[in-house]
Structure formats: structure tokens, C-alpha cells
Amino acid sequence: MTTSIETSFVDNHALMLRALNIGKTFTLHGQGGVQIEALAGVSLDVGRGECVVLVGPSGAGKSTLLRCLYGNYLASAGTIAIRDEAHEAKHVQITGAEPRDVLYLRRSVVGYVSQFLRVIPRVSTLDLVAEPLVSRGVDENEAHQRAAALLARLNVPERLWPLAPATFSGGEQQRVNIARGLIAEHPVLLLDEPTASLDAENRDIVADLIVEARERGAAIVGIFHDEDTRAKVATQRLELRPPLRHAPALH
Template sequence: MPTSIETSFIDNDALMLRAVGIGKTFTLHGQGGVQIDALAGVSLDVQRGECVVLVGPSGAGKSTFLRCLYGNYLASTGTIAIRDDAQQARHLSITGAEPRDVLHLRRGVVGYVSQFLRVIPRVSTLDLVAEPLLSRGVDADEAHARAAALLARLNVPERLWPLAPATFSGGEQQRVNIARGLIAGHPVLLLDEPTASLDAENRDIVADLIVEARERGAAIVGIFHDEDTRAKVATRRLELTPPLRRTTALH
């Protein structure tokens, strides 16, 4: 018999992401096994064409929640399911999925932009941005042309495209990171402060790209430190509050 989550994705074609009762507890093994609750009881549905902005004070678990949605952190409690029409059940429950299935979902469905670019040594900026398209079978010439167009729009100078971005400024690296995260047009986008190191002009460009992704039907969950950017991209907000901090030493 189908589960309630399964029927949700089958019956509602607009539903892209469902998180129910998500909690995350970290165990500090180097400090006597102390356990710290970072997130408790967070639930969220996101449909096509929505941009849900996470708001709340530092320590509320905003980045932790995004990492749970992406599968970088395994949620301690609750379930997370993301639409995957390649599956018979029309979704993948990432809280219980095999790593290979999560990687497959990331390749075709879920894009993630973090605050920092994880630089691949000796790989040019153009190749780095084109790679998500190449991994999906896009012709190399087309992939590089699309990467070049996106880098130009993000004001990354053409003289930098043949270079590896390890020595770029923080703002340049962030724009390369954004280009890599957005180029494939993933149906679900998770954005962890993508504009944090950008000036006002480039923040506006990134906000425009996010609005365009939303308008084409992407389901977006994001964190933005700038209120103007939040106001521009959000269709609604989800307020997170710090959980009651339980710090328990394991014996």
C-alpha cells in the first residue's frame, strides 16, 4: 500500500519537496560524546515555482536544515522526500536512501549553492561551470557556450575563464559557484547565502537569476543575509527558531 508521502507526490504533480518533523542532533565525540540539538521538528512542503526563504537568528539551524535537505547531513528525526519522476513512487526518500541514489538525484534534480566554492585544482573556470551539463550528456560546445554566457552575465571577466579559480577574489569565486549551481536548471534549488560576499550590483544580478529560475518552475529553498534580496526572490518565508538546547554527555 502506498505511503502518505508517496500518494502526495503521485496526486500532486506540483509538489517537489516534503520535509516532515526534521531534527538534527550532533554528537561531539572529541568532547566526551556531548550531544547538541541543532534543529527540531521542522516541516516544509515546496511546490514548483515557489521560493521559500529561511529566516531566523543565528543558531536557528537554517544551514543545518538545508544540508539535511541535500543529504549532506542525515536527519536524526523525520523524513525528507524529493520528487524524482524516474522512480516508480515519483519521489526519493533521502533520509533512507543509498548514497548512489542520492548522487543520482543531485545530478538530475537537486542543485545546491553553498557560501564557498570547493575549488578543484587545475580545472579551468569554464570547465568547472560547464561540468554539470557535461555530466548530463550535453554536447561539449553547447555546455561551454552556456557556461560562457552565464559567467559573462555574472561579471566574471573573460580573462579568468581559462584559469582555475583558486586564486580568485571571494566575490569572483562566489559568482563561479553560483554559475555552476544554476547552469543545469535543476528542478529543486537549495541556496545557502549565495550572495553573502557580493556587492550590490552583483547581488541584484543573482537575485534576477533566482527569480528567473523560480518563474520557469524551480522549487527553491534559500538563505539570504540581505533583506532586499529576500524581498525580491521570496514567495514566502519559513521562520526557524533555535531549539531548546539539550547538551547531554554520553556515558
């Protein structure tokens, strides 16, 4: 049965993501079952064309919240709903979804860019960036053309495109990671410090790409380590504090 919360989310077509009273507790089984509360009572709505920037001190749970939204972590409390027009219910609750539904969302609805590139051995940079398009049925030549254009914009040298990125510098790997995460133009984007390894020039390029994604209607939740990038991309800020100290406030 659809709850009133689900109904209000589904009927508001501008909303792409809703998280309600999210909590996450980790149990350290190797240390006598000690429990650490990483998140408590965090809620947010993210609509089309909005970018909610998570701010707060280290240990406030910013990356933990992103991983809960993506389904890497199962939230210990609360619900997370992501709009999916292809689904019968027009949304998927990540907190109770079947693995196949989560995988479908990641392929078609939710893009995620972490701080680090998970290198796939012997796969060229061009193929790595093009793969999210190819997996969605885009012609391989077109996918490679779009990947090449994005890599060029991100200042990844063309001589590197045929190579696997395992030996690239940290900044080069990060730009490949960003290209792979943005190329499919997912309706929802989760960004975990995508500019952390970049110089000022490349940070500005990435910020421009994020603004362009926002302007075409993507719903974005992100963590950014520098204030200039936050100021450029944010439409809202969600302040997180370590649990039991301060409640989060959206402003």
C-alpha cells in the first residue's frame, strides 16, 4: 500500500529524490560489537535542476549519506525514494529495493562520482568513459565521440585515451572518473568530492559541467571541499553535524 509520504513524493513531479529521517549505525564486530552512529534523522528533498551541497565537519556523515542514497550502504533507519518513471510505482525505495532494481537505477537514473577511480585492468580510458552509454544501447561510435569530447574538455591528453588509466596521475584519474560519471547525463547525480585532486583551472571546468547538468534538469547532491565550487554549483546547502550534537538544517 502506498503511504502518504510516497504519494506526496510521486505526485510532485519536480521531485527526483526524497530522504526522510535517515540514520546509519555501524557495528564494529571486530571490536566487541561497538556501535558508531554516523547519521541520525537526516532528511532532504531534491528536485529537478537543484544542487544540494552537503557541508559540515569531518565525521558528520556526508559521504555516508551519499552512499546510503546510492545504495552502497543500507540505511539503518528512514526511507529513501528515487523517481523512476519506468517503474510501475514511478519510484524505487532504495531502503527496501531488490538488488536488480538498484542496479537498474544506477544504470539509468542515478550517476555517482567518488573521489577515486576504480581502475579496470586493460580497459582503455576512451572505452571506460564510453561504457555507461554503450550499456544503455548507444551506438559505440557515437559513445566514443561523446567520450572523446568530454575528455578533451576535461584536459585529459589525447595520447592517454588508448591507455588504461592505472598509471595516470591522481588528477588525471579523477578527470576520467568525472567524465565517466557525467557522460550518461543521469537524472540524479551524487558527487563525492569530485574536485578534490584538481587544480583551480580544472576545478572550474568541472564546476561548469555540474552547472550545465543542473541547468538541463539533473537533481544533484554533492560534497565539495572548496568554497568557490560550492558557491558556484549550489542551489541549497544541507548542514550536517555529528549525531547527538546538532540536528541538520536545510537552508
